């Protein structure tokens with residue numbers, strides 16, 4: 001056993017430390033730059049919505065009037081005539097609304113068909129992509145500066161989480177999904193979250209203890225962050241669904257929603273589409289969440305000698321899992337579809353949020369295992 | 383299996399507002415329109431409306447069973463389960479942290495007995511928590527068994543025939559062709575089979591279905607849940623868990639008596655202990671030397687020589703914090719570490735009465751440690767009387783220097799070790815029969831050694847230094863040898879393999895259940911009144927998918943190539959198309975905004 005450290009080892013590590021501090025500086029600059037670009041994107045999305053309000057569409061109302069009801073029943077004729085001679089076309093598929101759903105068309109998006117609005121929307125998307133890349137750089141340099149995965153504390157977790165959430169959005173756009181309507185809601189919350197991260201939660205970069213040195217942990221935490229980001233996107237969809245659904249119900253009952261509500265709601269997708277979007281997003285990530293919990297259990301088994309011990313973090317992951325299972329079940333249970341299921345989805349996302357913020361802040365007891373592995377868990381927040 | 387039969391509005395499933403029951407009613411109406419064709423797209427139990435049961439015990443039992451295995455009750459039980467798990471995360475739990483429970487009891491004299499009564503200190507083992515999950519799993523079994531049965535039936539049978547009016551289905555397309563109806567049906571059958579649909583000819587239409595893996599996956603998922611629960615329960619019942627602190631150079635054999643402490647499940651038997659033994663060769667800990675994390679451990683590992691079974695051969699291995707040693711069902715974890723300075727005690731004549739490494743327990747992350755050195759036998763005091771010696775020991779691996787003003791360790795590594803001892807003599811009461819901690823001293827029969835000022839005699843020693851006890855009572859030497867000790871946890875929890883297997887099946891099944899779409903396609907080809915063949919195609923899936931119309935368009939495009947379109951009949955005959963007996967054709971000028979073009983529609 002050595003009673004004193006070799007001196008050259010000491011200088012080597014302090015040199016490395018200086019370099020790491022540089023990287024940490026760069027990371028901070030990148031995060032602030034990303035915030036600036038997100039702010040620009042935010043204003044561009046606002047402009048899209050404002051210019052879009054010039055166009056007055058009332059598709060929902062039209063679709064919900066009795067005439068619209070009748071028109072829906074008849075499928076479009078698929079072969080038509082042109083200039084007297086029959087021109088044959090390939091058959092077109094006529095889509096009918098699912099059982100029990102209103103047959104409301106999707107809104108045109110925030111730009112509402114307005115050309116200038118659309119231009120701003122495109123600018124906003126480009127800015128979002130740019131901000132995403134800059135923030136990603138910030139996360140990456142942070143990771144390099146601490147020589148480990150960037151989720152050692154709440155600050156790092158938050159920047160990784162927002163990057164991932166925006167990444168999911170950008171990916172959906174790249175897959176040509178109709179999700180631009182998410183942009184404003186996403187950039188707003190991302191900005192709030194980043195503001196919180198750089199002010200309240202900021203932590204100097206530091207390294208982890210050996211208990212964290214397990215690839216299961218890397219798998220576990222990275223999938224947990226990804227799941228959170230996707231659940232978050234799903235939750236935004238669910239909230240908008242609830243608003244749009246109220247709006248449609250009001251119209252269907254013959255009510256007259258306010259001008260602002262009409263202007264905004266008319267441009268969003270139909271409530272059925274929002275509901276479907278939220279479902280697909282949540283359902284797609286549920287198996288991954290299941291996997292995340294199991295990966296965590298495997299790691300806990302290696303680190304602590306028990307794969308499940310009802311620690312508050314474990315308990316809340318389980319509660320979140322059961323809550324999402326409730327939501328999926330509700331969608332297959334008569335009398336629970338629609339709004340009730342949506343409330344369950346929001347409650348489930350609330351559980352997820354509480355598991356990260358609430359359990360870390362309000363529930364103590366992780367240091368309770370007076371062993372080697374434990375401070376590890378506290379250190380990474382899990 | 384048919385869908386819910388006609389019931390009055392008062393029997394519609396729960397729902398406070400009219401809207402919910404309205405939607406449900408519309409749904410049922412739609413279901414009826416689709417009839418047999420829409421049924422069996424999943425094996426989900428049909429909602430039984432809460433009718434009052436027929437009289438008699440059997441009637442009530444059947445009613446109760448139907449309720450318990452319904453989706454609605456499963457959902458409620460799931461909800462209950464998530465709610466019931468919450469208090470256990472907020473209130474200290476005996477299974478997780480005894481000391482916090484004890485603290486809580488002290489602080490809440492009124493609440494604690496109440497909590498005890500309803501099991502809030504042991505939520506996950508409480509009667510009510512168990513009741514919820516046991517009910518849920520009975521419900522699950524009661525639901526899975528018939529569903530599996532039904533699914534097997536569906537696999538044996540054939541996809542249901544085409545409904546009368548295909549126009550009613552969620553995705554629909556039609557065209558007229560010169561081709562013979564029989565030929566169209568043959569082509570359709572071949573095409574669907576090539577696309578791996580299960581397809582057959584039923585009357586004037588081809589019926590096809592695909593995506594059975596969805597159902598299989600869902601069933602596998604729910605079955606795997608049962609396997610996981612049983613494996614978990616099994617593990618809890620047969621589990622054993624014990625701790626042992628071992629100084630470098632010492633060993634351990636896996637028998638009950640060797641443990642410092644030991645816990646086990648209700649059905650555990652001592653004979654279940656895996657036979658093995660090991661010696662601790664060395665422990666290595668390295669720590670960050672600089673930066674904000676100075677002192678954070680970088681490596682923690684220990685080298686062991688172990689033998690499996692009673693006469694196994696010796697093997698060498700390294701155990702780290704995240705890498706336990708696995709022997710059969712048992713796992714050996716490295717869970718803690720500390721220092722054991724070697725201390726020699728001599729009596730007044732210079733005879734060695736004690737020489738050993740004394741393990742001390744760490745108090746903080748820089749391994750400031752404390753403990754007791756006990757000399758039980760062999761010591762005689764200056765007057766030649768038998769006596770026992772006790773020393774309270776306080777140890778720091780890195781002393782801050784006397785000017786630092788603190789006795790706390792500055793670093794977890796052995797940079798400047800200092801051992802502080804205070805000395806007592808008398809009777810340690812080790813023979814009183816009450817088990818004693820080796821880290822504590824019972825001072826009731828002990829007297830302090832006094833220094834020249836009449837204070838408790840105490841000294842700080844660096845390695846190699848010796849202190850002389852007052853009155854010729856002997857000497858104590860802190861040898862130039864500080865060993866390290868490692869704390870091990872030995873855990874045996876059977877059923878882990880089953881739990882893992884179950885979870886893998888669960889994830890795979892879940893993925894199948896959520897990503898695969900089960901859908902049906904029908905292709906009807908009949909001769910119209912004007913002798914031209916009318917082809918109709920329709921698709922049905924669960925409402926969540928947009929792929930059904932896309933796939934239908936794709937199929938229609940291919941089939942259209944094999945049975946190309948025929949000229950449109952005169953408008954007068956158009957309205958009497960056989961497929962559209964009642965619907966009023968929409969205006970040709972306003973094509974449906976949601977029509978999806980068939981694949982390749984733009985190509986000439």
Ligand code: HEM
Pocket residue numbers: 321322325328329331332424425426427451452453456460518519520521522523525526600604607895896
């Ligand atoms: C105890 C009685 C249970 C019953 C009767 C039941 C029944 C069902 C049924 C019929 C489905 C298929 C619904 C569909 O086709 O979409 C389903 C799906 C599902 N079940 Fe269960 N289940 C039970 C318990 C559980 C439990 C304990 C869990 C896990 C926590 C669970 C999680 C799920 C999930 C995630 C789905 C997929 C939902 C989907 O396909 O949309 N179920 N369940």
